[in-house]
Amino acid sequence: MALGTIGNRLRLLAxxxxxxTVRFYTGSLVDFYQxxxxxxxxxxxxxxxxxxxTDPTNERAYVDDIDHLVADDAIQSILQQASRHPGTVKCDYYSVSGQQGSSYRDMPYYMPALAxxxxxxxxxxxxxxYRPHPTDEFLSFAYHLCYHKGIRCGLPDGLALVDAVVATKKDYASELRRLASSARWGQLPNPLTLLALHGILKDHGWNMPADLMVRWPDQHPFLVALQKHEQTxxxxxxxxxKGLTLFILREDCDSVELEGIARQCIEERFEIxxxxxxxxxxQERVINQTRGGDWVEKYCSKVVAPTVAFICRDAAVPGPLPIRMSPKKLRKRYPHVTNTDVLIKRNIRASINRASPTSFDRVAIHATDNATEAVEMMQAIFGDSLAEELSKLASR
Known part of the structure; x- marks a missing residue:
């Protein structure tokens, strides 16, 4: 095995x-991409x-990194090509579902359905x-500025977090406007703020869901403020x-028998x-607007769609803890859960996998952890009629 390949394998392991995410130092980029x-x-x-x-002189002078999005099964092919074309350009790789070695702090860099x-x-x-379609390139860049960079991109936040914009090495605002022009997007908001970008992304199904925001590894000031803004x-x-929990069956819970197992377990703790x-x-709205475990089955690297929603009323008093876990570990593992009865989802998964074994454990079911997540899930399901549906549920 060549030294370059060994070095890149060690980088991937690290x-x-x-x-x-892995970084391969690459040269002869034209040949590499070919x-x-x-x-x-x-x-x-x-x-x-x-x-x-795209030429040796510019490669040697290039000091930034090149971020790539890749398919879940692509990293070994990329490793081999990068080993054949060593150089000085820093190339980083994020996979669709955040596979090991190509994730952002163990999470997908973009929502897998969007990726x-x-x-x-x-x-x-x-x-x-290859590069994204012009519209996707604009929206993914706006997503990056809004949720990954925050005020560090130099745009005003729109929430009065800071009095002056942050100085940056790159002109993110100009690049955003250039991408908007390439996509024939039309007029961007004036003033152009992070909050305005959040609105654009939300209108076009590209916003970071609330249940992902609270779990995002980089809780930078704008993201924290945006969560408070959305909650207000x-x-x-x-x-x-409050007092509602949603259980969502996925298409890997794919039979009447398995649905029956889930329903029976839910009814032991909740009123459906x-x-x-x-x-x-x-289904499309739920996949795009909620994290839901990312709606991706990592073992086969495909989106697994939601199929059935159970809207449930919590019991007045939670039952015994459905799983064996110390209080300290429980708080660390499930910091956003307000009703521990929701953890029966783990028992449901175990029962489904015992009843219908596969080569891997299927996820089968998702559940909301609190009222904020319940609202987001119902918003995806009911759209503009959410308030009306909540009123109906309250009367039952």
């Missing part, structure tokens, strides 16, 4: 151990594609590498949803108020 293309490796250059160096869209709609740049905006709905067979439109 990334796995630190639960981060190798990936000839193998049919699904990837895109996520950002600053116009600045990718799949970035790969599906990609196009070949004339310089020989929806506080009346959250109050109406409504059972909803999700339409295709509702």
């Amino acid at each position: 990334a796995m151990l630190r639960k981060g 190798g990936l293309n000839s193998q049919g490796v699904p990837y895109v250059v996520l950002r600053w594609a116009d600045q990718v160096p 799949e869209k970035l790969l599906t709609r990609r196009w070949l740049d004339e310089r020989g590498f 905006r929806t506080q009346s709905l959250i109050a109406d949803a 108020l409504s059972e909803i067979r999700l339409t295709a439109t509702q």
Whole structure:
């Protein structure tokens, strides 16, 4: 095995151990990308594609890193190509579902359903590498600024967090406007703030869901403030949803028998108020607007759609803890759970996997941890009729 391959394998192993993303130092980028293309490796250059160096002089002068989104099964092919083309350009790789060695602190960099869209709609740049569709490139960059960078990108926050914008090495605002122009997006808000970007992303199904925001590893000031802003905006709905828990069956809970197991276990702890067979439109909204364990089965790297929603009323007093876990570990593992009865989802998964064994343990079911998540899930299911549906549930 060549030394370059050994070195890159060690880099990948180190990334796995630190639960981060791998970086391969690469050169001859034109040949490198041509190798990936000839193998049919699904990837895109996520950002600053116009600045990718394509000759040795520019490669040596290039000091930034190149972020890539790749398919879950692509990292070994990329490792081999990078080993054939060593150099000085820092190339980082994020996989769709956040596989080991290609995640952001053990989490997918983008919502997996959105990441799949970035790969599906990609196009070949004339310089020989793939980049996102212009609309996706604009929205994914806006997502990056809003939720990954926050005020560190130099845009005003729109929530009066700081009096002056942060100085940056790159002109993120100009790049955002350039991408908007390429996508024929039209006029951007004036003033252009992070809060305004959040609104754009929300309107187009590209926002970071609330249940992901609270779990995102980098709790930077804007993300924390945005969570408070959203909770204030929806506080009346959250109050109406207090005492409600939603259980969502996924399409890997794929038989009447398995649904029956889930339903019986839920009824042992909750009163089922409504059972909803999700339409295709509702499924798409739930996948795009809620984290739901990312709706990805990591063992087969595909989106596993939600199929059935049970809207439940909590018991007046929670029952015995459904799982064996110390209070300290419970708080660390489930910091957002307000009703420990919801942890019967683990027992349901175990029962389903015993009843219908597969080569891997299926997830089968998702549940909301608190009233805020219940509102977000019901918003995805009911859309504009959420308030009306909450009123109906209150009367039952």
